[in-house]
Amino acid sequence: MKQPRAPKILILGGTGVFGSKLAHMLLQDGWDFSVTSRSFSTAQRFTDAHGGTPVEWDRAQNPAPLFKDHQIVVDAAGPFQDYGEDRCRIALQAIDAGLHYLDLSDDGAFTAGITSLDDLARSKGVTALSGVSSVPALSSAAVSALARDLARIEHIEAAILPGNRAPRGRSVMQAILGQVGAPIRLWRDGAWQSARGWSGSKTYELAPGLSRRAALIGAPDLLLFPDYFGARTVEFRAGLELGWMQSSLALLSWFRARGLMPSVARFTPVFHRVATWFEGAGTDRGGMVVEIRGEIDGSPATRRWTLIAEAGDGPFIPAIPALIAINKLVAGQYTTGARPALAIFSLEEAEKALSRLKVTTRRDA
Template sequence: MTVLILGGYGVFGGRLARMLIEDGADVVVAGRSLPKAKTFCSEWGGTADAFDARDETSLAAALATHAPEVVVDASGPFQAYGDDPYSVARAVLSLGANYLDLSDDAAFTKGISALDPLAKERGRAALSGVSSVPALSSTVVAELARGFDDIALISSAILPGNRAPRGVAVMASILGQAGAEMRVWRGNVWRKTKGWSGHRVFDLESGMRRPGEFIGAPDLALFPAVFGARSVVFRAGLGLPLLHHGLAALAWLRGKGALPDLARFTKPFHWVAERFERLGTDRGGMQVVVAGRLPDHSPVTRRWTLVAEAGDGPFIPSIPARILIAKLTQGSVPAGARPAIDAFSLDEAEAELSRLTIRTKREDIETPRLFEDALGPAWADLPRAVRDLHDLWDLQSFAGTAAVSRGTHPVARLLARLFGFPPASDEMPVTVTLERRGDREVWTRDFGGHVFHSTLRAATPGRLYERFGPVTVELEPVVTDGTLSLVLHRGWCLGVPLPKALLPRSDVRESGGDGRFHFDIDISIPLIGEFVGYRGWLTPQSDPLEPTA
C-alpha cells in the first residue's frame, strides 16, 4: 500500500512515516520543504516530495504521480485551515483515495461529516481526529463505559514529558487557546470557561504527578452526544512546572484582556521552550476516567492510565493512523466521512502501544459520594429530585424561585451582609451551582444576584462539615419520611470551637414533589434571634445536545 503523509517529516507525521515504513508500506513523505523531506527520507526511508496541499492543482498532480491508497494530513494546525477547511480532504476523495487526519480541533473534526455523501459516492473513507483524541480516547471511553447505565463524567488528560519534541503547529494550537473562551459540557449545560484554566493534578503512577489545565479537543464537542455523558472535560499539561505555570499566568492575563492572542508569539515561545528541553523528563502520560452508575444504581469509577518512557510518547498520536491504515488494507473500514470515534478496539490499541516503551493500566477506583456515603442505606429512601441534586460527580446547576426572610436585629443584619445573604423578598430567582473539587463540594448560591458560597467535606462517619467563610459546622444528614434534614451538632469560628450557647440553630429540610427539589431553611442565632430563612424550589438546568453529524 502507498501512503502519502502531508507533514510527513514533522513531529507526529514523521513518527507515523517511520512506523509505516517499518510495516512495509510505500510511504511518500510530503510537505512544503523538499530539503526537509529529503533529509528525513535519507535517514528513515520513503519517497520525498514537496508541494502546496492547499493548491488543488499541485495536490492533484502529486496524487497522480504517487497514486496513494491513503492520504494522511499530519500538518495542521487545523484551527487555521481558513474558509474552506476541507479542501484537501475533498480533493483526496474526489481523486479516489482514502483520507485520514490527525486533527485535534473540535470544530474541524466534527465538521468532516459534511463530506459523507462524497465519500460514500466514491466508496472511500474520510476519518478526522485519527490521533490521541478522539480516536484513542473514544476507544478507551467505549471500553471503560461498558455496562454503565448512566455516564456522569468523562475526564481525559494528555500530559507529555518536557523532553518530548514540540511541533510548531501543536504549540500554536495551545497558545491560541490559552486564555481564550471555550465551551465545555458540564452537568448537561454548555458552560463558558477559559483555555488553560481549571487546574488539577493527576496521579499517573507512584511518584509521577502532573498538572493539567482545560484545553480544547474534539472530545468536548463529540462525546456528550456519542456517549450520553453529563460532563465531558479534557485537560493537557506541560512537563516542566515553570513552563506550565508560566503559561497559566499568561493565559490568565489574556483572559482579563491584558494580552492579545498568544498564538502570534508562537515562534518566540517555541524558541524559549527549546532552551528548556534538557530539563525535566521524557516520561509522559495520558489518563481517561469514566464515572457514573451501573444498572443497579451502584456508583463506579473506572480509570485507564498510560505511561510512556524512553521518549516514545510522541509516537502515541500516530498509533490510531497505523491501526486504521492496516484496517483499510484489509477493507474493514466502512466508506463515509466521520470523526474517528470508537474506530478500533482498546485491545488493538494496547497491542500496538506495547511495541513501544509504553505501559497501560485499567482499574476501578474508589468512588466517594459525600451525601450517599454519609446516609448509607437511607440514601435510597430519598425522593429522586433530592438524590439528583446531591448526586454530584463534576459540576451541575439548578434554578428556581425562593422566598427569603431576614432577622431585624442589627447584628443579624450585619452578619447577613458579611456572608452575602440576600435581602428579604417574597419571591426572587435562585440558582444553585455545585462543583466537585477533589473530595469536596463547593456550593454557590445566587439569590437574585446576591451570591454566597459554602464548602462541604466528609467528617466522621455519617456526618459532614460545611464551611461558610470563617464558620464551619458539623452536620448530620437524617432521612425521615422522604425528607432530608441536616442536624447541626458542632461549630467553629476561625478554628475555635463555638460553645453550645453560641452555636447557631438551624432547621434544614429538603424534599421532593412535582418533580422539583424543595428546600426550607431557617437559621437563628442565640441572643439575637432570627438570622435568615429561605424556602423555595429548584429544577436541573440543561441544554439540548448537538448532533455529532
C-alpha cells in the same frame, strides 16, 4: 507484518513531529509511502535517512497533483485550528480523487465538520476519518472499553501529559498557545458552559511518585462525546511537565481573558525558542489519563485508564491510531463514508499496537 503489496500512502506533513513518527512505523512494517515538506531538501533528508519518497508541498498549494499513484492520504500537517473556513479542502479533494483520507486533527470543529463530506465519500466508495490520533480516536476507544458495564455515564475527563523532553513541533505549539485565555465550550451538568483555555488546573497521578498538573484546553472530545456517549459532563486537559511553564501559561491566560494581551499564538516563535533552551530539563516520560464516572446496578462507579510512555516514545502515540486505521482500511474493515474517528478500533487493539513502544497501560475500576 510486511505489506509489500499494500497501497501507497501520502503523508502530508510527513517530516513533522507526528507525521514522521507515523512514517517510521510504516517503514518498519514495510509500507510504501511519500512524505511532504514545505522544503524539498527537508523531505529528501528525511527519506535519505529513513526511507520513503520525498515531495515538496505547502498547505497553501493545491494537493490534487500529489494524489497520483497514492491510495491513502494522511493529513498530519496542522495546525488544524488554522485551516480556516475552507477547512475540508484537502479532504474534499482527496475523496473526490478516490482516495481514502485520514487526518490527525485535534480540533473539534474540524473533526466534526468531516461529516459534510459523507455523501461524497459514499458515492466514491472511500472512507474518510478525522481525528485519527490520541483524541478522539484513542480517547474514545478508552471510554468505550471503560463504559462496557455501566448503565450510564455521568462524567468523562481526559488529560494528555507529555514529558518536557518530547519534540516540540511548531504546529502543535501554535495550536496550544492559540487557546491560552481563549473561551472554550464545555458540556457540564447537561448544558453548554463557557470556560477559559488553560484554567481549571488539576493534578493527575499517573503512578506512585509520578504526578502532573494539567489545565483545561479544547479537544474534539468536548464537542463529540456528549452526544456519542450520552455523558452529562465532558472535560479535557493538557499539561506541561515543568511547573514554571505550566504556571506561566496560566498567568498569560488570565491576562488574555481580560483583554490585556493579544492571542498568545502570535508569539509561537519566541515560545518555541525558549522551550528549546530548556528541552534538556525534566524527563522523557509522558502519559495520558481517561477517566469516567457513571452508574452500575444503581451504585456510582469510577473507571480509569492510564498510559505511561517511557524513553521518549510519547510522540509515537498520536500516530498509533493512524497506523491501526490504515491496517483496518486495507483489510476492508471500515464502511465507506466520512465521519469523526470515534471508537474506530477497540482499546484492546490499541494496547496491542502500543506494545511495540516503551509504553505501559493500566485499567482501574
